[in-house]
């Protein structure tokens with residue numbers, strides 16, 4: 001049974017302690033508002049899995065984990081309360097919004113949704129079973145387990161390319177398997193990979209089967225042009241084929257697009273008054289650390305103004 005915490009009204013409730021959510025929290029707290037951030041897992045969001053961040057203005061080089069920890073500590077230092085609970089629903093029946101967790105219900109004048117996204121799965125047999133036994137979604141977290149071994153990275157976006165660069169410094173051999181012959185990720189990452197002796201591209205190809213005995217031992221690769229299937233022995237597979245937004249709990253309060261992203265423009269305003277969307281979970285073209293932080297600032301300023309008006 002859930003408790004009700006709705007006697008106390010928080011100015012700004014933020015759902016998600018990733019870059020967007022924590023940036024919003026810092027802005028709202030510094031504006032003198034009461035702020036609660038809800039997080040179901042660990043603070044930091046996706047950047048925690050990035051080995052090196054070199055494109056955040058003003059910071060030459062930092063690990064994703066250190067960046068996230070610094071952001072979290074910065075938010076806490078400004079008086080932001082962080083509650084480690086999943087938000088399972090938002091109720092938007094009157095001026096005050098209710099934020100529902102499995103344990104409690106909280107009241108807020110305004111809400112910022114910043115839950116981001118999770119890794120897309122291949123959907124193949126053994127994929128879930130062999131996570132930690134050859135299958136991974138996080139090169140930074142698991143790369144070291146494959147030191148001196150042969151691995152494959154699947155995907156053609158920045159994540160896959162950066163993962164492959166990182167793994168090429170640890171592993172004996174890295175295959176980059178991508179379903180097209182052009183990359184979605186940045187060209188300079190592709191150039192870096194082309195110059196590495198231990199990296200090989202397998203293009204126009206998908207993974208049709210994961211094989212092994214209790215753990216991953218090989219991949220069946222299907223060439224989309226020739227339809228030819230080949231077996232590729234690997235010790236590990238790093239799946240980096242994009243993300244799925246984590247917005248299903250909000251589908252009845254804000255409009256989502258076909259892919260599940262919250263429909264919101266650069267002003268972060270959603271279809272519901274007083275509910276804002278920041279970060280990778282909203283409709284946008286550029287999903288970067290700096291745009292997540294920018295979204296957080298914009299959403300916080302809008303949420304604070306909304307809270308002042310009601």
Ligand code: NAP
Pocket residue numbers: 055120122154155156157158159160162179180183184185206240241242243286287288
């Ligand atoms: P992404 O850009 O959406 O790329 C996903 C890749 O996986 C695409 O190449 C896609 O192929 C492929 N793919 C999708 N579904 C597939 C399937 N079922 N089977 C095989 N391949 C599949 O995702 P991401 O690389 O995770 O990046 C997400 C966002 O974060 C992007 O905006 C990215 O720029 C950003 N990011 C930035 C940095 C950085 O700036 N340092 C680092 C990491 C991520 P197609 O290309 O054919 O669609």
